[in-house]
Amino acid sequence: MKALLLKDVYVIWKQMRLFLLVVLVMCVVNTTFNSIFLIVWCSMLPYTAMAYDDRSHWSQMAAMMPYSKKDIVLSKYVLGWLCMGAMGLISLVMQAVVGGFSGGGAGRSLVLVSLCLGAVTLAVTLPAILRFGVERGRMLFMLVIFGVAIGAGILLDTSDLHISLPLPLEVLAPLAAVAATAVSIPLSMKLYRVD
C-alpha cells in the first residue's frame, strides 16, 4: 500500500501546492463554513489522483503488479484520511495563529466534526467512483460535498437552531463516520473493477 500512496502523493503534489495557497487564504478569512469546506474538500484529493490513473489506464497496470485488491481500495481511503488529517492540523494551527477561537475547545470540536463529515463524504462517494470512474462519479461527488458542507455549515453557524440530538455532535459525528466507513469499505471491495 505504501507504493500506491507514494504514487498518489506524487500525482497530486503539483495540485496540492496551489491548493495549500488557497487553504492559507481561506484559513485567514476564518469562518465555520471555510473550516468545514476545506476539510471536506480534502476528501476529494483521492479523486484527483484517480482521474490521472483513469487517463493513463493505471488500474490495468496495477492489476499486473503484486498489489492486492484490498491494497488498491484501502489506499484511496487512507489517502483521503491523510489529506483531511493534514488539513485539520493546518486549520487548527491557522486558527490559533489568527486567534480565530478562544480557549481552543470550540475550534477542536469543529475540526473533529469536519473530519468526520469528510470521512462520511468519502465513504458515501468512493464506492460509486471506484465502480464508475471519476468522470461519471464526479457529479455525485459534487452534490454530496456541497450538500454536506453547506448543510453542516448552516447547522453549526446558526446558534438559534436548537435541534435536540440524542448525543452530542462530537460523539455522534465520529460514530457516523465509523459506521459509514465500515459499510463503505466492503462495498468498495465488491464494486471495484479494473477498467
Added chain:
Amino acid sequence: MNAIELSHIHKSFGSFAIQDLSLTVPGGTICGLVGENGAGKSTTIRLLMNALRPDSGSARVLGVDAASPEFREVKEDVGVVLDEAYFPETLTAVQVGKVMAATYRRWEQKTYDGFLDRFELPRKKQFKDFSRGMKMKLAIAAALSHQSRLLVLDEATSGLDPIVRDEVLEIFNEFTREEDHSILISSHILSDLEKICDYIAFLHQGRLLFCDEKDQLLETYGLFAGTAEQAESLRPEAVIGRESSGFGGIRALVRRSEVPAGLELERASVEDIILFMVKGAKK
C-alpha cells in the same frame, strides 16, 4: 517447469470470446503471440495475470494457479509491459523508480538506473512529455529491474526506432540466457518475433490456431511461386493460402510434405505463414 500453462480457457464478452485456449510456454524459452488487432492477445495476457477471471479453464504461471491467493507472490517474479497502460502522466522516471522500489521486494535501483542511462531517458521529465518510444523504454526498464523470471510483453517494441528495437531485442535475448527465464511477447512486428522467438503462437478471432516451435514451422511450410496452371496441379490439402502475384502468377503457402519432392519452394518467413493462414481462414 513450464513458465505458462493456459488450459481450456473460455472468456466471453458478448460479441467476442476467447475459446478453448490452451497454450504452454516451456521455461527458458521465448514465445511470440501473434494475431490481428482484436484477436485476443491483450485479453490472453490479462487472463494469464489474473486481471480477468476466465469463465472456465485455468491458468498457471511459474507453476502457480493464477486464481490462487499465492499468485500475488508470483507477480513479484513477473515483469509486465503493456501496450496501452502506462504510469500516471505526472510521474518522472525517478518517481517511477521510487514507486517500483516500494512495490517489488527485489527491486534493483542500480539496474534501473543503468537502464535509464542505457536508454537515455530523462530523469526529471514528466511521463506525459515522453514520446511513445520513451514510455515503452521506461516500462521495459521497470520490468527488468526487479529480478523477474518471466517477462510478459504486450507490443513492447512498437513505437521504438529500429536501432533501439534491435537493442531491446538483444536485452530480451540476454534475459533468457538464464535457464529459468522466459518471455511471452505479443507483437505486430513479425520480423522481431522471428528473430528472437523459440515458439510462435497464433491467435485468430479468439482461437489459438497453432503454437509451434518456430524452426519446425519454418521447416513445415514453404512458398510456392509459379503459374496458375502449376498452382492448380497442387493437391488442395497442400495449399494453406494463395494470392495472385500479378502477370498471371500465383504465390501460395504450401506444406512441404504434401508437394512433389522435386518442386522448388522458397523459404517462408513467419510473416508469410501468418498472412497466408489468415487469408486461408477468411476464405
